[in-house]
Amino acid sequence: MNHLFPILTALAYLLSFGMYVRFLGAGNKLTGRLGTLFLGLGLITHYFALWERSRGLHTVPYHDLYGSMSLFGWLLALTYLGLELYHRQRSVGAFVLPFILVFFLAAHLAPADRLSPPAVHGVIFALHVTLSILAYAAFALSFVLSLIFLGEERLLRSHKVGDVVWRLPPLELLDQMSRSSVLVGLISIAIGTALGFVSVDRLPGQNSFYDPKYVITLLVLALYALYFRLAGSAAWRGARASKLCIFNFAIVVLSFTVVNLYLSHSHRYF
Amino acid sequence: MEIVLVGLNHRTAPVEVRERVSFTAEQAQRAAEELRARGILEETLVLSTCNRSEVYGVPPESSHECAPGLSTFLSEFHSVRPDILGVSLYHHYDREAVRHLFRVAAGLDSMLLGEAEILGQVREAYKFAHEQGATGPVLNRLFQGALEVGKRVRTETELGTRPMSVASAGVKLAERIFGKLSDRKALVLGAGTISEQVVSQLRDRGIAQLQVMNRSRERADDLANQFGGKMVGWGEWDTALQSPDVVVSSVSAEEPVLRRDIVQRAMAARGNRALFLMDLGVPRNIDPGVGELYNVYVYNTDDLSEIVQQNRNARESEIPKARGIVDEHVSKFLSWQASVELVGLVDALRTKMREERAAFIRSRMEPMKHLTETDRAHVEKLMDEMLEKLLLEPAERLRGEKELRRKIQNVEALRDLFLSNREKP
Numbered sequence: 001m002n003h004l005f006p007i008l009t010a011l012a013y014l015l016s017f018g019m020y021v022r023f024l025g026a027g028n029k030l031t032g033r034l035g036t037l038f039l040g041l042g043l044i045t046h047y048f049a050l051w052e053r054s055r056g057l058h059t060v061p062y063h064d065l066y067g068s069m070s071l072f073g074w075l076l077a078l079t080y081l082g083l084e085l086y087h088r089q090r091s092v093g094a095f096v097l098p099f100i101l102v103f104f105l106a107a108h109l110a111p112a113d114r115l116s117p118p119a120v121h122g123v124i125f126a127l128h129v130t131l132s133i134l135a136y137a138a139f140a141l142s143f144v145l146s147l148i149f150l151g152e153e154r155l156l157r158s159h160k161v162g163d164v165v166w167r168l169p170p171l172e173l174l175d176q177m178s179r180s181s182v183l184v185g186l187i188s189i190a191i192g193t194a195l196g197f198v199s200v201d202r203l204p205g206q207n208s209f210y211d212p213k214y215v216i217t218l219l220v221l222a223l224y225a226l227y228f229r230l231a232g233s234a235a236w237r238g239a240r241a242s243k244l245c246i247f248n249f250a251i252v253v254l255s256f257t258v259v260n261l262y263l264s265h266s267h268r269y270f
Numbered sequence: 271m272e273i274v275l276v277g278l279n280h281r282t283a284p285v286e287v288r289e290r291v292s293f294t295a296e297q298a299q300r301a302a303e304e305l306r307a308r309g310i311l312e313e314t315l316v317l318s319t320c321n322r323s324e325v326y327g328v329p330p331e332s333s334h335e336c337a338p339g340l341s342t343f344l345s346e347f348h349s350v351r352p353d354i355l356g357v358s359l360y361h362h363y364d365r366e367a368v369r370h371l372f373r374v375a376a377g378l379d380s381m382l383l384g385e386a387e388i389l390g391q392v393r394e395a396y397k398f399a400h401e402q403g404a405t406g407p408v409l410n411r412l413f414q415g416a417l418e419v420g421k422r423v424r425t426e427t428e429l430g431t432r433p434m435s436v437a438s439a440g441v442k443l444a445e446r447i448f449g450k451l452s453d454r455k456a457l458v459l460g461a462g463t464i465s466e467q468v469v470s471q472l473r474d475r476g477i478a479q480l481q482v483m484n485r486s487r488e489r490a491d492d493l494a495n496q497f498g499g500k501m502v503g504w505g506e507w508d509t510a511l512q513s514p515d516v517v518v519s520s521v522s523a524e525e526p527v528l529r530r531d532i533v534q535r536a537m538a539a540r541g542n543r544a545l546f547l548m549d550l551g552v553p554r555n556i557d558p559g560v561g562e563l564y565n566v567y568v569y570n571t572d573d574l575s576e577i578v579q580q581n582r583n584a585r586e587s588e589i590p591k592a593r594g595i596v597d598e599h600v601s602k603f604l605s606w607q608a609s610v611e612l613v614g615l616v617d618a619l620r621t622k623m624r625e626e627r628a629a630f631i632r633s634r635m636e637p638m639k640h641l642t643e644t645d646r647a648h649v650e651k652l653m654d655e656m657l658e659k660l661l662l663e664p665a666e667r668l669r670g671e672k673e674l675r676r677k678i679q680n681v682e683a684l685r686d687l688f689l690s691n692r693e694k695p
Contacts, residue, residue, distance in 0.1 A: 029425050156446060157561070159573045163584065166432060166442075170449035171544070234541035238565050 005049035006108045012042030013077075013101050020093030027167055032090040039081055039093070046074045046104065053108075066107040068133065073103030075130075075137035079184060083141065087177050089169045095144050125199040131192030132217075136252060138185030139224065143249035145178040146242035153239055175238065178245060179231050186224050193217055213264040216255040223248045271408055271611055272332060274311075275367035276340045276359055277324030280381045283358035291348050291355065293318035295398060301325070301347055302404040310339045313406035315399040315413065317374075319391045321381050326371065328408045337361045368412060368603050372596045375420035377430055383585050384429035384592075389420035411606060419599045426595065427588040432581035436574040437467040439581070440548040441475060443569060444516045447546050452476040457502075457514035459528075460521035461489040464550050468518045469497050483510055485521070511536035511545075518548045519555040530559040537563055548574070616665040623657050 019035035022028065050070055077100045084090060152168050155161065169177065193214075227248055231241035260267050278291060293301060298316035305311045311327035318324075325344065329336035341359055345352045362370045370379070375392050377384040396413040399405045405413070424430050433439040441451070448454050456477050458465050461484040469480065480499030483506075484490035490501045502510045511517070511533070521527060528547070533556075537545065542565050549556040549570040561568035631650055635641060641649070 027428050027431065152446075156443070156567055159569065159576075161443070161446075161577050161580070165446060168446075170445060171447050172449045234543040238542075238544060240564075 002052060005045050005052055006104075008045040009042050009049050009104060010101070010108075012038045012045055013097060013104060016042055017094065017097035017101060020090065020097055024091050024094045024164060024167055032093075035090060035093050036081070036084065039077060039097070042100075043074065043077050043081065046070075046077065049108065050074060068107075069103045070107035071130075072133050072137055072140075073100050073107065075134045076100050076103065076140055079134070079138050079141050079181065082184075083177055083181060086180065087169075087173060089173060089177065091167050091169055092145065092148060092174075092177070095148055096141065099140060099144065122199065122202075124195050124202070128192050128195040128199055131188040131195065135185040135189035135192060136256060138181045138188060139220075139249055139252050142178045142181040142185065142245050145174055145181060146245040146249075149174040149178065149242045150239060150246075153242075171238065175231065175241065178242070179228060182224050182228055182231075182245070186221065186228060189217065189221055189224075193221065211264050211267065212259055213255070213267040216251070216259050220248065220251055220255060223251060271607060271614075272329060273326065273364050273367045273408065273412065274329055274336055274340065275324060275326050275362040275370060276337060276344065277317075277322060278355075278358040278360065279322035279324070279379065282360055287350070287354065287358050288321070288323065290350050291323045291344065291358075292320070293323060297347075298395075298398065299402050299404075301343075302399060302402060304347070305340070305343060306404070308343070310336055310343060313409045314404045315395060315409050317392060317395040319388065322374070322379075324374075326367065326409060326412070328406065334363060337363075365600065365604060368415075369596065369600050371412065371416045372419045372599055375416040376423040376592050376596055377420070378423075378589065378592055378596065382434055383582075384423075384431075384588070386424065386430050389417070389424070392416055392420065407610075408607070412603060415599050415603045419596055422595050422599075423592045427591045429585055429588045429592050432584055434578060434581060434585070435467070436550065436571060436578060437464070437471050439574045439577045440468060440518070440550070440569060441471040443567075443574075443577070444546045444548075445475070447544055447567060448515055450475075451478075451516070453478050454515040455479040455481070455513050456516040456518065457481045457483060457510055458493070458499075459483050459517065459519040459555065460551070461486070461493040462520055464520040465518060466493060466496075468520075468548065468550070469493065469499075472516070472518075473497050477516075479513070481510060481514065507532045507536065508539065512540055515544065516546045516548070518550065520550040521555055523551065523555060524553065526553075526555055526557040528556040528560060530557045530563070533557075533560045533566060534563055537566065550574075613665060616661060620657070620661045620665075623661065624654075627653055627657060 016035050016038035019031045019038060023032035023035055050067075053067065053070070076096070080093070080096045080100070084093065148168065149171060152165060152174065153171055155165050156171070168174075223244075227241060227244050230236035230244065236244070278288065280288070283291070293316050298318060301316055302314040305314045305325070305327065309330060311325075312330050313328040315326045316324070317326065325340060327336075327340070341356065341361075342352065344350075344359070345355045348355075371392075373379045375389055377386070377388055380388050392413065396405070396417070400410065433442040444454075445451060451472065452475065454477055456469075456472050456479070458469055458480065461482060465482075469482075472480065480494070480497055481502050482490045482494040482499050483502045483504055484493070485504050487501065487503070490504075493499070494501045507528075517528075519528065533545070533547075537543075544565045545567070547556055547560065547566065547568045549568060552571060554570055556568055556570070558568070560566055627650075631646075631653060635646060635649065
């Protein structure tokens, strides 16, 4: 397999990370713009790396754990870039890029599994998986934003206003960014789950609708809907909502790991 | 094509002198016209702010020679005795004048290091002089360079980003919590000078609603009217604290006026919506326990002063970076200036040689009677070709090679060597 695209992607993400860190540390606008540029380039080469890997293995990217992780990293980068452009705020990049890098490198440094093709095919199934992973990526992003919120809030409350606090987004904006991200996740997971039920329904023969994954997915959906509702209220806006968001993401991680690997029969890597 | 600068600023002149030598727009225009009409300067620009009055110009002759005339002119123009003005004025020439302007535009020469207003003032002064036709190629280039320096220093360094007063630090902190303050509400307790400073900062940021509460209703009313706010009665905490996002307190009181129970009740009534409290009173006006409440941020004078000190240090640490940008642009400008002068010198040399060529050939060929008219024309043509070859190549190299222009340090010396005074371009 050609390693050009993975190397270019890792390089672009590393450069983007370096630029974002420099931007956060020194406040130089040019480095912030370069961070965005390298992230954009990384997204393009990452896409081709995913495409090449899938072509080489004759399967979809989410067929194995590594492919799913790489796709997750790509969607995380895409969601973050969208959020950055929408809210015109670059100082979060330094915190998000490590996650993107870890998922990308973990996926591409490990050898690919040669598994049998998935039982379900088709556009609806592909959309179901892609939207589910997009939702996880958006939730991961809101998790990072909530962590930043709590850190910044603690610094402001303890009057430790150092260099970084002046460059981080205002608390209110972090809150908005987190809610935007959760909204993307909620819409994606709602549509993705519905499409999942449709694709199961279209399978020939009798199919079980009682997979533990369904239960936890519905729980995640309900918890994030609750977060979205509460985060908009005056009493919850701020630290409480951020803590709830972090708790919700712990459930997502549980769904992604324990439920996928040990409890679910049909959901291995998404 | 030299540059001269004569002026005074907050470092060299007290406010009593500065206010007498400041220029209104109309005065700046008149001064520029007179300076050019009297032949003191060919290009002129007056930069006048509350901290400085400076005249930049391109003199017809040497910049050192025109400086005394310029000082006398300023003295006459503002009717200030030369001995009073003389001790406050500074004179800078060429490189130093360029460096001074670039430092001014960068905010390095400001009373408040890195302040942003000066760049706008330089831009306005340049725009005004340019529209009046008072500037020419040299000052145009110089001021465009200065604006570029100011912009770069503000985007590439942190010289002007952090608040340097307690009032602005408090307002900036409020922005760290709420983002833009344009849709926020503020309550000001007390109507003294400090409150006024904060209110002014909040107004500059377009605060949506302003309430003023003071023991003296009259003063509260005055401040509210001055800034387009409204007055609330002293002690009506439950109503007063319900809507604001920012509370600024600066009242004289022995005991805290905002007790924990008052704020706790208000927070419950407002559904725990975030509240930023700036306590600028000494003794403190806000019970320290208020800071423990959910979504409440309290900063007192000491907290804010500490932030201002940190920011001052941070700004000072950015000076070397800003100086680097200034130096880079000074070199760039001087290189451009030298290139224009050198090319002008070579052109003048070519013109001079062409003029002398005719007389030289005439006198040398006079005894050569055997030469026909065609031969003479041929010799003249060869001579022209040789002169062109000798001078065209250096002229082209000067236009194309930046490094070569940089190496030639003293254009004036070259001019003196090859051209007599009357022939200087």
